[in-house]
Amino acid sequence: MTATNKQVRRYWVMKSEPSAFSIDDLKKQRKTSWDGIRNYQVRNLIRDEISVGDIALFYHSSSDSIGVAGEMEVISQAYADLTQFNKKDSHFDPKSSKDDPTWLCLDVKFIEKYNQIILLKDIKSLPVMKDSRLVSRGNRLSVFEISKEQYEAVKALAEVG
DNA sequence: GCCAACGTTGGC
DNA sequence: GCCAACGTTGGC
Numbered sequence: 001m002t003a004t005n006k007q008v009r010r011y012w013v014m015k016s017e018p019s020a021f022s023i024d025d026l027k028k029q030r031k032t033s034w035d036g037i038r039n040y041q042v043r044n045l046i047r048d049e050i051s052v053g054d055i056a057l058f059y060h061s062s063s064d065s066i067g068v069a070g071e072m073e074v075i076s077q078a079y080a081d082l083t084q085f086n087k088k089d090s091h092f093d094p095k096s097s098k099d100d101p102t103w104l105c106l107d108v109k110f111i112e113k114y115n116q117i118i119l120l121k122d123i124k125s126l127p128v129m130k131d132s133r134l135v136s137r138g139n140r141l142s143v144f145e146i147s148k149e150q151y152e153a154v155k156a157l158a159e160v161g
Numbered sequence: 162g163c164c165a166a167c168g169t170t171g172g173c
Numbered sequence: 174g175c176c177a178a179c180g181t182t183g184g185c
Contacts, residue, residue, distance in 0.1 A: 017171090039180075062171050120172080138178035140170055 010049070011151040012056040013134055014072075014108070015142045023058050023069035026110045035081045035105035036091045042143045046078045046106050049145070056108060057146070057154065059134075060117060067119040068154055076107035114158040128153045 014034060016022070026032055037043055054074040060066060080101035083091040096102040124135045128150055133139040146154075 015171090041180085066172070137172080138170085140179060142170090 007051055007053070010051065010054045011146050011148055012050060012054060012074075013059050013068075013144055013146055014056045015059040015061045017062045018060045018069070019063065022060065023110075023113050026058065026070075026072060026108075027113055029110075031075060031107055031109040033081075033105050034108050035083050035103075037081065037103060037105060037142065038091060038093070039140075039142065042141055043078075043102075043104055045143055045145075047104055050074055050078070050106065050143075052077060055111075055151065056143075057151065065117045065119060067117045067121075067123065068114070068158075069117050070113040071111040071155075072108040073111050074106060075109045078104040078106045081105040116158075118154055118157045122157055123154060126150075126153050126157070 018024075021032070034046075037046065052074055056072050056074060057068045058070045058072055060069045080098075081091070081103040083089040083105075084093040084096045084101060084103045085098060086092055091103075093102060120135070123129055129135050132146055132150055133141060133144045134146065134150075
């Protein structure tokens, strides 16, 4: 066993409607289970691609100020999302079984809330974001990857304020 | 396995 | 609240 198993940190965007769960909610709770994912592409991403230690931008969608509200860190691997088994939960999935759960979630912890939301319209003006899902119309993935350069460009917008 | 209909997402 | 985009479902 050599000490060369350190992974390169990857960067993600995770979307949430702030009326359901916002950066302020995460700040208060310090960490949360990012559950309710009901899209196969996103499930496969969190299962196969996202690692503990990765960074995710917290994106507020469908709200008065659409954009990136802050940052969080992934603190667990993917595991079974319990809401799929709860009949009273809006994410209940009658086709899923406990032996072979269809849906997964993972845990994230609060890192930072930006002083102001980095608005989508400002993100769109960054050349480095041109081909990102973040600015593409009709992007329905609630979790997707961005490059380190893109992450840094967005973060720089938060710092100039 | 194709593809039209349907349902949901999400920016405006 | 509208509607375009697009993932999912279901009939064939």
